[in-house]
Amino acid sequence: MLKTRPTIRDHSAEANLFARRAFVGFVFVVILIGILFHNIYTLQIKEHQTYKTRSNENRIKVLPVAPNRGLIYDRNGVLLAENRPVYNLEVVPEQVEDLDAALAEVSQLIELTESQITEFKKEIRNKRRFKSQVLKGRLNEQEVAIMSVNQHKFPGFSIEARLSRYYPYGDTLTHALGYVSKLNKKELEELEAEGRATNYRATYDIGKLGIEKFYEQHLHGIVGSRRVEVNNRGRIIRTLSMETPTPGRDLVLTLDIGLQQIAQHALGDNRGAVVALDPKDGGILALYSNPSYDPNLFVHGISSKDYKALLNPDLPLINRTTQGRYAPASTVKPHLAILALEEEIVEEDTIIYDPGFFEIPGVDHRWRDWQAWGHAKGKVDVYTAIELSCDTYFYTTAYKLGITKISDFMSQFGFGELSGIDIYEETSAIMPTTQWKRERFKESWWPGDTISVGIGQGYWTATPVQIANALNILVNKGKNYQPHLVQVSKQGEIIERLYTEEKPPIELNNPYHWDIALTAMHNAVLEGTASTPFKGADYDPAGKTGTAQVVSIAQGEKYDAKKLKEKHRDNGIYVGFAPFSDPRIVVAVVVENQGGGSTVAAPIARQLMDYYFSAYPLPKEPES
Template identity: 55%
Template sequence: MSPRRIIIRNHSAEANLFARRTFIAFVGVLSLLLILFSNIYLLQVDSFEKYQTRSNSNRIKLLPVAPNRGLIYDRNGIILADNKPVYSLAVIPEEVDSLEANIQEISKLLDISVDRQEKFFKAAKGKRRFKQIELLPRLSEQQVALFSVNQHKFPGIFVDARLKRYYPFSELTTHNLGYVARINRKDANKLKQQGKFENYAATHGIGKLGIEKYYEELLHGTIGHQEVEINNQGRIIRTLNYTPPVQGKDLTLTLDIELQMIAKRALSGKRGAVVAMNPRTGGILAMYSNPSYDGNLFVHGISSKNYKKLLNSKDLPLINRAVQGYPPASTVKPFLALTGLEEQVITASTKIWDPGWYQLEGLPNKYRDWKKWGHGWVNLTKAIEQSCNIYFFDLAFKLGITKISTMMERFGFGDYTGIDIHEESRAIMPSVAWKRDRYNKSWYTGETLSVGIGQSYWTVTPLQLTQAITTLVNHGERKVPHFLKATKEIAKDEEGVSQSTLEEVIYEEQAPLVLKQEKHWDLVLEAMHNTVQKFGATAHAPFKGAKYDAAGKTGSAQVARIKQNEKYDAGTTQENKRDNAMFIAFAPYKNPEIVVAVAIENVAKGGGGTNAGPVARQIMDQYFGNREITSSMDSSSSQLNAKTLQHMHQSQLAQTQESD
């Protein structure tokens, strides 16, 4: 048996080993604690603001609040563009016990289509259950009332109200006001480029045409914000702060809605336009293009069926004819006469013989007068009174196209008037340079003769005509046509009381048109006065019996070319090739208050005096009928109450919406 080995433990060495291990562990723990505390310091002290901001952004959310759009009024305070509550049916899915069953039941109650139900369920799949989803976008008053009675049966389903643009006079004002419609991608990109996109964060609509587009920045207002606390699911817990939006400015226009109504009635069944303006200020009193369309259809999103109907209509209701070009015909003869006087080509006593035709030396073609047997000896006054073509053929030949176009451009023809809508056309004031640029052809003398009676390439807008007449009656003082009269801003003071500030708009004067001899203005204006007041003159019949002293000029514009030996017959001519009727007028003769231009397309018979003159007469009867001056027409039939007609338009619009 081997001896047993006894191991003697070295307690000193073990103690030293334990001590070393303990020290290493202590150093390790201490190092980890130092790292921990350094990170805590980094997070809590050094990077506090950074992580506090991140924390707040996860906990606090800034929600945009849309401002109310400014209202639009006519010159008498009648509202033309309003903000009307629109009701929709919304659902919060998590608050509805049996979603499908409830949707089916309420669909039976409110007659909601299957397609609309399918759209709802499709939208519900992509949203969180606590977010509201639209079930029915537009509720009628009957549907709102029916749901209100049964609302207790449908928890989680409610009526949501919001403001949308509403035009009480519908098609009567569309070409002037334009309309507000949904912001599309093009609009969004433009707002981003202009740095205005953030101000539209809560806005769904934007001005598309007319006043709504031109003054979008004034009408829209400034966005507000609601600061809310949310949980980790995005649900709103409470509101922390609220900054109210600033309402858009209200606009008061120079437009007179009663004159607008008369214009519509006078143009009933016709294609054409009327413009009436105050020559003292340039304010547009009426501007109506017929046919028109209802801007309310675009506010909620027009159906493709209705849009195609407007787009494909042969009457082109989408075009604003008041700012589109027409051959001016004889309405420009007063301006040509003034040019002849200024260039000393004619005098007030210059006479020519009118046998009924005019012929250039060496050429076979004859340029004929509207009166087959001619007017005999004609001076300037008689030429305007009788609208003698031969006199103005001769005058145009003596002046030449360069002198004509230069003076007409000074009256504003062939250029923008500067009116506060974007849809205006420049029309065409032809010249040698214009034809070369447009057609790369030379100018012919025969074309100058046609320009002398407002034909050939020359086109003008009814708006340009009113601006030109204004310059004429003001003896060269030029006015910028405009709609905006004043703006009204509503804001709250420190005590929360609403305060309104009305600010009149002041327009800068344009450089005047100065003539060599001041008496030339009066010569032409007197001839226009005789054209209306003198028996047998071309514009006498439409204003016979008027109690105000008017002046004017007729025009019949040839649309289709007629051969040399061919006679024009409206009865056998295709409708779109019939003549246009034109008319310009102002009143009173001394110190005018209103100028009017009328254009009517493709008239069945007669000319400017027969067709367009009576339209101008009705506008002026309405304007002067508002005071003690009355016309020979039945005042009870010619005067309309705006509030009554506004109610009629509202009723018609409601019927239209229901049929849609």
């Protein structure tokens, strides 16, 4: 068997290989050390400030601080909308590991309804999970104590004290003040589109209706901030600095809460509206719509049961003063009389025969006067026509004027247009024209349509605010003072209004025609249709009653309220002012389906004026 010769090792080659490998390993180590030192240099020196800032961001939080909402006062300084402290149980969802389990445990300690849990989960789906969300509001003392003792068991849950809106007069002012309620997704999107979302970082509520919504930017204020230091669990250790929020501006309204309460009391259970104005500047003294509702129900989120209760046939959610559309009826006869005088259809002493009805030549239809046998033994002039509310007189003049002249003239008094009142909930109602009817009904305007418009009925509708403002323009002989609710801010600043355009005054060819209409309205209270309700008044009133038919009565039939459903009965309207020589208050009252203006609406106006002149008595005449 042959033996193999042993392999001779090349120590020199091995040494060279080892040296090469050692060199490569050394270079690799040097490179790694270089990279390490480079990173250390970058972290500790070059990017030191950046990482220090990022570290502080983890340790220091900037929390928004909500501003206090501005308060609202009446003209005499009575507080109408205030902020009261409430305790809420709030949750930051991202800090809770098992939200469902935590909610179940909390519900064992305090009462949580299914609707509250459902609403909470719905809200957090629409918001960032790091933002605190109210689980249960308005905790009582016992609930606050229980949760405070057990709070350490529930990371992410906290008891927060916040100021919440409260309306001490409840349903008396709802349609004027409106209310605040929770911000919803649509409103947040609108705020973001307007670039105002950052100012609502700590805000849960926003104005929804009335003054609260119209003056939201004034009432809300400017958000502040608080820099705090937190531990690794996110718990606040201390406050480092504070930027105080700017509270919202307090508003002073033109409203008189006493007059508002009288309006509510006087309307009682009747559906209707009351508007009272200061004729000197258009400031609204009373603005009441009945039925009303308690706005405090909406502040913390209204229950389904309470909301359904408001969806009844009486429509309490509708602001009748600005959204109710009623035929103005005979309250516009003084305005139409001025137009007839201006157009020389009649003169001051013109007599129109009144047999108790009016007929268009060649038309077999009678437009009946409310008094079947006519007025003043058939001989009616402009004064008697207004004083006794003679329909035949205004049927005749309207027929001669035509709808175009009537519409153009009455539009100057604000009919068919927004009044400019500083709340958003308003309708323009209808001042009919030939074009309007053609677009609405695809029909021509007929002369018979004008006859009904001549007594403020037919297609013509108006809101109580429009009716009051039209009278105010008449009282001021053409000058148009924009109706408004806000007088100044509590700090004395004039508040900007949405509608700033001043409307030009109405110029008459003969200014004496103003005096004819106003004098006739004075006569209507002294010895005409409004005389009974104002007997014995300590002031000198003037006014005009109106009765608006809700349904048509066929030829040959008589109106009988007892045979009609309540919703088909007449509306009663009254407009008036006092004192006659130097007006200090203008009032418009509408009462739905309760009869004539002289029997139901004028007595309400009397109560308002009695209160007003007792609270603000007329100056005594100097003794001779």
